Each structure stands twice: as C-alpha cells, then as structure tokens.
Amino acid sequence: MPERYWLETLGCPKNQVDSEKLAGTLVAGGLEPADDPSRADVVVVNTCAFIEAARQESVDTVLALADGAKPGARLVVTGCMAERYGDELARALPEVDLVAPFGTPVLPPPAPSPVAFLGTARRGDPRPGRGAGTVGGAEPAAPVPSFDLLELPRPPTRAPWAYVKVAEGCDRSCGFCAIPSFRGPQRSRTADAVLAEVDGLASGDRPLAEVVLVAQDLASFGLDRSGGGTRPQRGAVRPLVELVRRVADRVPWVRLLYLYPSSLDDELVDAVLATGVPYFDLSLQHVSRPLLHRMRRWGEGDRFLDRIAAVRSAERGAAFRSSFIVGYPGETEEDHDRLLAWLAEARLDWAGFFPFSPEDGTPAAGLDGRVPDELVRERIDECTELQDAITATRRDELIGSTVQVLVDEPGRGRTYREAPEIDGVVELVGAAGGGAVGEVVSAEVVAAEGSDLVAELVPCGVAR
Numbered sequence: 001m002p003e004r005y006w007l008e009t010l011g012c013p014k015n016q017v018d019s020e021k022l023a024g025t026l027v028a029g030g031l032e033p034a035d036d037p038s039r040a041d042v043v044v045v046n047t048c049a050f051i052e053a054a055r056q057e058s059v060d061t062v063l064a065l066a067d068g069a070k071p072g073a074r075l076v077v078t079g080c081m082a083e084r085y086g087d088e089l090a091r092a093l094p095e096v097d098l099v100a101p102f103g104t105p106v107l108p109p110p111a112p113s114p115v116a117f118l119g120t121a122r123r124g125d126p127r128p129g130r131g132a133g134t135v136g137g138a139e140p141a142a143p144v145p146s147f148d149l150l151e152l153p154r155p156p157t158r159a160p161w162a163y164v165k166v167a168e169g170c171d172r173s174c175g176f177c178a179i180p181s182f183r184g185p186q187r188s189r190t191a192d193a194v195l196a197e198v199d200g201l202a203s204g205d206r207p208l209a210e211v212v213l214v215a216q217d218l219a220s221f222g223l224d225r226s227g228g229g230t231r232p233q234r235g236a237v238r239p240l241v242e243l244v245r246r247v248a249d250r251v252p253w254v255r256l257l258y259l260y261p262s263s264l265d266d267e268l269v270d271a272v273l274a275t276g277v278p279y280f281d282l283s284l285q286h287v288s289r290p291l292l293h294r295m296r297r298w299g300e301g302d303r304f305l306d307r308i309a310a311v312r313s314a315e316r317g318a319a320f321r322s323s324f325i326v327g328y329p330g331e332t333e334e335d336h337d338r339l340l341a342w343l344a345e346a347r348l349d350w351a352g353f354f355p356f357s358p359e360d361g362t363p364a365a366g367l368d369g370r371v372p373d374e375l376v377r378e379r380i381d382e383c384t385e386l387q388d389a390i391t392a393t394r395r396d397e398l399i400g401s402t403v404q405v406l407v408d409e410p411g412r413g414r415t416y417r418e419a420p421e422i423d424g425v426v427e428l429v430g431a432a433g434g435g436a437v438g439e440v441v442s443a444e445v446v447a448a449e450g451s452d453l454v455a456e457l458v459p460c461g462v463a464r
Contacts, residue, residue: 002031003041004033004042005033006034006036006039006042007023008043008045008065010045010048010057010079011046011079012214013163013421014215015046015048015079015080017214018046018079021152021153021154022106022149022152025152026042037065037068038070040070042074042107043065043069043073043076044076044106045062045076045077045078046078046079047061047062049081049083049085049182050178051355051359055081058077058079058081062095063095074097075096075098076100077093077099078101080182082099082101083101083182084178087099102183103149150167150189154197154200156200156201157208158206159408160206160208160209160406160437161406161408162210162212164194164198164212164247165189165214165215166188166189166215166221167187167188167189167216167217167220167221167222167224168215168216169183169186169216170185170216170217171185171217171220172260175296175362175363176357176359178359178362181362186216186220188223188239190225191239191242191243191246195247198247206438209438209439210252210253210254210277210406210420211251213243213247213255213257217258219238219240219259219264220263221239221240222238222239222240222243223238237267240256240271245274248274253275253276253416253440254277255277255279255419256279256281258283259280259282261298264282264307264311269311273318277416278317279321279419280318280319281322282321282322284299284304284322286324286331287300287301287339288300288301288339291328294367296363304346305342319350319416320346320348320349320350321348321351321423322350323354324354325354325356326339326354326376327355327356327371327373327375327380328371329356329364329368329369330368330369331356331369331371340382344386344390347390350391350423353380353383354380355376355380356371356376395424395448395451395452398448398453399445399446399447401444401445402444402458403415403426403444403453404440404443405426405435405440405441405455407428407436407438407439407441408420408437411428412426413426413428414426424453426452426455427454429446430457441457443455443456443458
C-alpha cells in the first residue's frame with residue numbers, strides 16, 4: 001500500500017504555491033495524500049518566519065502535529081523557518097525527523113537518525129546546489145539532489161482560482177524585513193514559464209476563472225532579467241504589464257498581490273483596470289514620512305492619497321487593501337495620529353495592522369526608540385476599530401447594487417473586491433444556491449454582515 005502524506009501550510013500565499021509544488025513531488029515519489037494528519041506516514045510543515053508571531057505559530061503547529069502523528073510517521077519541517085534557522089531548529093525540535101530548507105527534497109528515508117538538517121553553507125544563497133549534513137556532529141550525508149521550487153511542476157488546481165508565484169526573493173532593503181536574507185535577491189521566472197503553469201492549472205476538470213499573481217515584489221517582475229533595479233528601462237514596457245495582459249488572455253480574472261507603491265505608475269494602473277479586476281493591494285507599511293524614512297521605504301501619506309484618488313477617478317469602484325506596521329522604533333504619538341487620520345480619509349476597503357517585530361540581522365533590530373508592547377497593542381486596537389468601521393461602511397454601500405460573483409463553492413463566492421482567503425466573501429442565496437462552481441454570475445447585494453455580503457442571484461445572470 002502506498003505511503004500517505006499530509007502537508008500543512010502556514011504563512012502567505014507564496015508558501016501555498018510552494019506547498020502545491022512540494023505535493024507534486026511527493027505524489028511523483030509514489031505517495032498519496034492522507035485525509036487526516038494522524039493517518040499520514042509523512043507529515044510536512046511548510047513554515048513561515050516573517051515575524052515572531054508567525055514563527056511561534058509554526059513551532060506550535062509542528063509540536064501539535066508531532067503529538068497527533070501515528071507511530072512511525074516521519075515529521076518534516078520545510079519553508080522559511082527551515083531556511084533561516086535550519087540547524088538551530090533541528091536541535092530545538094527532536095520530534096522532527098528532517099529539516100529541509102529551500103532546494104532540498106522533503107521526503108525523508110523511513111527511519112532517519114539522527115535528526116537531519118539538509119543545509120546550505122551560506123544561508124540565503126538563492127542558487128541551487130545544497131549540501132546535506134546531520135545535527136550533532138554526525139558524519140555528513142551524501143549530497144542532496146537540487147531542485148528549484150520556483151520551477152517545479154504543479155498539478156491542476158481543484159479550485160476555480162489559483163495563486164501563481166512569478167518571482168522569488170527581493171532586491172529592496174526595507175529596514176524591518178529579513179526576507180532577502182533567506183529568500184535571496186529577486187529572481188524572476190520567464191513569462192513563458194509562468195504562462196505554461198497557468199495553462200497547466202487550467203487543464204483540470206474545472207475551468208480556471210482567476211489567477212492571482214504573487215511575489216515578494218511583484219511589480220519588479222522581470223526587471224532582474226533586463227538590467228536589474230526596481231524600475232523598467234526608459235521607454236520599455238514594465239514586464240509585469242506585459243505578463244498581466246498575456247495572463248488576461250487566458251483567464252477571466254487576473255489579480256495582483258503585493259505592489260510596492262512607487263511602482264504603481266499609470267501604465268500598471270491601466271493594465272490592472274483593463275483586466276476587469278480593479279483591486280490594488282499596496283504595501284504601504286505607514287504614512288508618516290519620517291517613520292517611512294527610518295523604515296528605508298519610499299513615500300508618505302499625501303502621495304499615497306493622491307495615487308489612490310487618481311485610480312478612483314479612473315475607476316470609481318476600485319478596491320484597495322494595505323498593511324501597516326504599528327510600533328516601529330521611533331513611532332511617536334503624532335505618527336500614530338497621522339495614520340489614524342490617513343485611514344479615515346483614504347477609506348480603504350481592507351487593511352491589516354501588525355506589531356513591529358525586531359528581526360535578527362535587519363537594520364531595525366538595532367534602532368532606538370522602541371515602543372512599549374502595551375502601547376503598541378493600544379495603537380493596533382485603535383487602528384483596527386477605525387478600519388473595521390470603514391470596511392463595514394464600504395460594504396453597506398454595496399447593498400442594492402448588482403455585482404459579478406465568481407462562485408468558489410456552492411452558495412459562496414467573491415466579487416473582484418475580495419481576494420481569495422484574505423478578504424470577505426459573498427453568500428449567494430436563492431435560485432438553486434447561486435450558480436455552478438467556477439462560473440461568474442450576476443447577483444444583487446441584499447445585505448452586509450460585517451466584512452461579508454449576502455446576494456441573490458439575478459435570473460439568467462450568468463456572465464460568460
């Protein structure tokens with residue numbers, strides 16, 4: 001009987017793409033998916049290491065899965081924590097059979113001993129070719145075959161939408177972010193490779209209705225292949241713009257996640273609007289110019305407002321999401337008040353607020369002016385309360401309007417205003433539950449319940 005695997009994914013959509021590709025390698029290795037982690041012979045945890053809270057969640061998840069695993073099951077830790085803290089993680093978690101960083105296989109032998117760390121001599125090196133070793137002074141294992149997660153084949157999606165990662169790493173130097181240290185510099189795929197993956201995802205039993213393009217710095221896609229930097233060469237079309245156009249020729253909806261604000265030029269805005277999915281996920285982090293300068297980030301609140309206003313003048317219904325760091329070293333009460341006032345004026349559809357996390361090796365880790373934890377929590381509560389009210393108002397404004405809904409599952413879907421797994425949903429009522437999975441249907445919004453909408457299917461309203 002074939003062995004079975006369970007793959008637990010933590011963190012961002014980029015990790016989910018990695019997991020789907022790892023699942024493909026496990027299946028190719030003769031394993032079958034388990035319906036429960038307690039029945040799996042191999043349990044793989046794809047971890048997140050972005051901030052302290054994410055690392056703690058990863059460790060807690062590993063320990064919980066270890067407690068529930070069946071006798072003889074092998075437990076594997078991979079992903080960002082494995083890359084960033086591989087040998088330390090293996091020493092700290094004797095429950096784990098294998099710690100596998102990027103570019104190393106995640107399938108351990110039936111009885112690995114001692115705990116193995118498939119490591120790299122220089123952490124954060126994006127190049128393939130990693131050696132193997134063991135923890136505790138044991139003799140090194142044989143060299144491990146290299147493979148590139150970014151280019152691994154991927155099975156067709158079971159959902160009507162899919163994340164597609166177009167690049168790995170980042171060339172920016174934000175003061176708070178450790179991602180370049182373990183994901184490496186920007187490394188874009190070719191457009192043809194991305195499109196081939198899209199075509200493969202669409203070849204399953206269900207048509208692919210939406211592609212969500214993701215990367216650490218999405219707007220810089222392809223620029224590392226044409227001279228580097230974060231801006232296209234003078235007179236050249238931004239590679240992401242061309243990619244968006246080509247993906248839009250294949251699927252009805254194209255969505256972009258994680259756009260650096262200085263990259264949101266007119267050309268990119270026009271490309272997004274042309275897809276019919278006017279959704280802008282902007283990585284702003286704060287609005288105070290002095291604080292953004294300390295973060296080594298571009299921009300300030302007024303410039304952000306001007307850009308949002310320009311987009312809304314071109315498309316009144318454009319939806320905006322962003323995230324903000326609260327309690328960055330040096331954040332004053334004036335900075336916080338400025339953020340609150342900005343949120344009230346910007347009226348974003350969605351926003352997330354996260355406490356500053358000092359990451360080893362980043363410039364921010366050594367900054368003075370640390371904000372007390374209790375004060376950070378108070379500020380996050382104030383931001384969240386304000387934004388929740390704004391989001392609720394924005395949702396109420398949709399009552400009575402007719403919207404196009406992509407049906408994700410029977411009776412539930414999303415408009416272009418809701419990114420999958422991140423924002424609210426639309427509950428479809430009436431008319432046989434509201435359309436077939438994968439269809440885009442017309443529906444009238446009849447109620448708003450917090451971040452979610454309730455909509456009735458419009459008769460004969462299937463949008464082809």
